[in-house]
């Protein structure tokens with residue numbers, strides 16, 4: 146297996162300050178490790194990869210990694226990435242977003258990227274909270290859970306990100322957790338290789354802003370919670386609806402072949418050029 | 423034949439944030455928390471080089487060095 | 501590219517053609533009156549020339565997409581109007597901060613809010629300057645004719661590349677929708693992105709070079725891996741809070757424009773040499789103003805016209821100079837006086853405004869009324 150720490154040195158920007166900014170036990174570092182191993186597996190060079198990120202704790206990933214990196218505005222990472230892809234289809238673009246970034250302020254871009262099936266890889270770091278701004282509730286904060294703006298418990302029904310993007314037409318959808326770090330890198334490398342819009346949801350503990358408020362215990366406890374409540378997708382389907390509780394499916398949930406945006410665009414080009422081609 | 427490596431584990435304490443994840447994730451109970459809170463390999467001879475501590479460390483502070491003579495042990499996660 | 505001669509075009513079409521002539525190869529936009537014809541035209545033409553057209557889900561993402569495209573080395577543009585322009589402001593600020601060349605066309609309609617979608621206005625003069633937050637550089641051009649929609653769009657791309665800055669084509673709805681017979685120039689100047697002068701390891705995309713020379717922006721994927729962010733950054737592009745670096749970053753943004761006013765600012769003057777009264781007008785209103793000058797001259801009144809073609813940076817020094825010669829300024833606009841405020845700021849001379857916000861053109865007669873009133 147590819148080990149993180151050895152591989153990491155190949156991809157971290159040596160002039161950045163380490164240890165990184167994330168809090169002790171924060172899952173984002175684990176997700177970044179998985180991302181690096183996945184890229185290493187795909188064999189792309191650093192120059193062939195563009196890492197686009199939004200704003201949030203997870204958005205900080207782009208500063209640390211030695212690719213072409215773009216730290217955009219909150220929620221808009223996918224739109225910047227769309228422009229890059231259309232301008233240079235040769236580039237492999239990975240878009241890292243937080244749950245708030247991707248599904249609240251950037252929800253519109255997410256659903257339309259799915260619908261368009263633009264060839265990008267979206268990595269959504271879902272920590273069920275707005276980490277960076279101090280723990281406000283996000284579209285994935287579970288009902289009744291507490292946040293700095295939901296001191297009495299959240300009353301909003303959370304999104305199931307994977308179901309959302311599946312319904313919107315994404316070509317590849319997978320979910321993993323920081324406990325399943327190895328599965329996460331396997332999924333990410335498949336997502337990167339996949340032609341079309343792919344989404345990988347990485348459940349990631351935010352012990353500081355989410356865990357503490359909701360008595361989720363230590364980072365280790367939070368990861369063990371992922372272990373205990375995650376179920377492989379086939380097994381999940383067999384659970385009777387009344388018994389699902391807090392369990393959630395992990396693994397590859399969608400993997401379909403369909404023409405991506407640029408393939409369809411090439412048809413437009415043919416029509417526009419008429420006889421000239 | 424599997425061989426045991428004497429001290430395959432390296433902890434880079436400058437990057438370690440003492441979160442304890444490596445200690446908890448180790449299937450062989452190799453690691454322990456020292457007095458200062460930093461992990462150390464208490465039972466290095468038990469290490470099966472599964473690399474789980476390594477890939478789960480959020481700070482890339484623990485490295486498991488491969489011994490070329492040792493066959494890899496792949497660990498089941500789920 | 502085939503030269504078009506003696507064509508009957510409207511302003512939006514000419515603008516789109518200018519963009520193609522300048523080498524624009526990616527357009528991302530969202531439909532809105534009165535700018536939509538630009539998107540429609542480019543959706544037909546871009547695929548023919550190896551370019552990409554995309555209709556995004558909103559104006560926010562349109563602005564994001566053109567920034568992304570430019571970073572990947574392709575000249576890019578978006579076009580919108582009032583409400584969409586408001587939505588673009590955050591990412592426009594990103595382009596200013598990260599120094600990404602791109603062109604934003606705003607065909608102004610009556611506002612605020614949904615306002616009068618089908619009626620022209622010049623209500624976004626201040627928003628085009630200060631719409632996004634924080635200190636930032638911007639270049640804004642205002643065409644008065646269909647031909648200028650073509651030539652100034654090319655100029656806009658040139659300035660964007662030269663100064664690594666977003667450039668706004670601020671057209672009023674009249675100019676955008678006006679039809680004119682035009683002869684497009686045979687020869688045009690097109691500035692493309694220069695090659696980097698240093699190898700990757702030595703490349704600092706935000707370096708402060710002596711003499712204010714601007715570092716070429718190397719497209720992503722060419723071996724120059726660097727970081728781009730909307731955060732205040734150091735010369736390598738990484739976020740910084742070190743006081744000197746913060747100051748350097750922001751100063752550079754402002755001074756790259758300020759130190760090149762002579763190159764950036766374009767104005768046109770008409771009968772100003774001996775004028776007592778100077779009209780300051782831009783866009784379609786400048787055409788009425790020119791007519792007003794002719795009428796006034798016939799009546800023996802010494803009136804001239806200053807037309808800022810570059811609205812921002814505002815031609816302050818030109819105004820200061822003229823103010824030494826003239827007795828007063830008359831500023832007609834299709835708003836309550838946005839350029840008027842700048843005229844007041846630029847010189848101590850008396851200035852009166854001619855305002856119109858009902859979605860109709862400022863007429864020569866309206867301007868004459870003020871001139872005659874003032875001349876008494």
Ligand SMILES: Cc1ncc(C[n+]2csc(CCOP(=O)(O)OP(=O)(O)O)c2C)c(N)n1
Pocket residue numbers: 200201202203204219242243244245246247270272274275276277278283
């Ligand atoms: C337009 C805009 N609105 C609000 C913010 C403030 N803001 C920064 S990060 C953030 C939320 C981050 O949450 P998430 O996307 O889940 O990322 P995390 O920090 O949890 O990784 C917010 C609201 C902003 N930067 N820009």
Ligand code: SF4
Pocket residue numbers: 166167168170171172173202272276277350351352353354355
């Ligand atoms: S606030 Fe939460 S998500 Fe952000 S770095 Fe800390 S633990 Fe991680």
Ligand code: SF4
Pocket residue numbers: 431447448449450451452453468469470471472473474475476486
């Ligand atoms: S490699 Fe595996 S067995 Fe060895 S210390 Fe790490 S987790 Fe434990």
Ligand code: SF4
Pocket residue numbers: 433437438439440441442443444445461478479480481482483484
């Ligand atoms: S997982 Fe990493 S940071 Fe956490 S205690 Fe172990 S070595 Fe330190």
Ligand SMILES: [Mg+2]
Pocket residue numbers: 201243244245270271272273274275276283
């Ligand atoms: Mg979050």
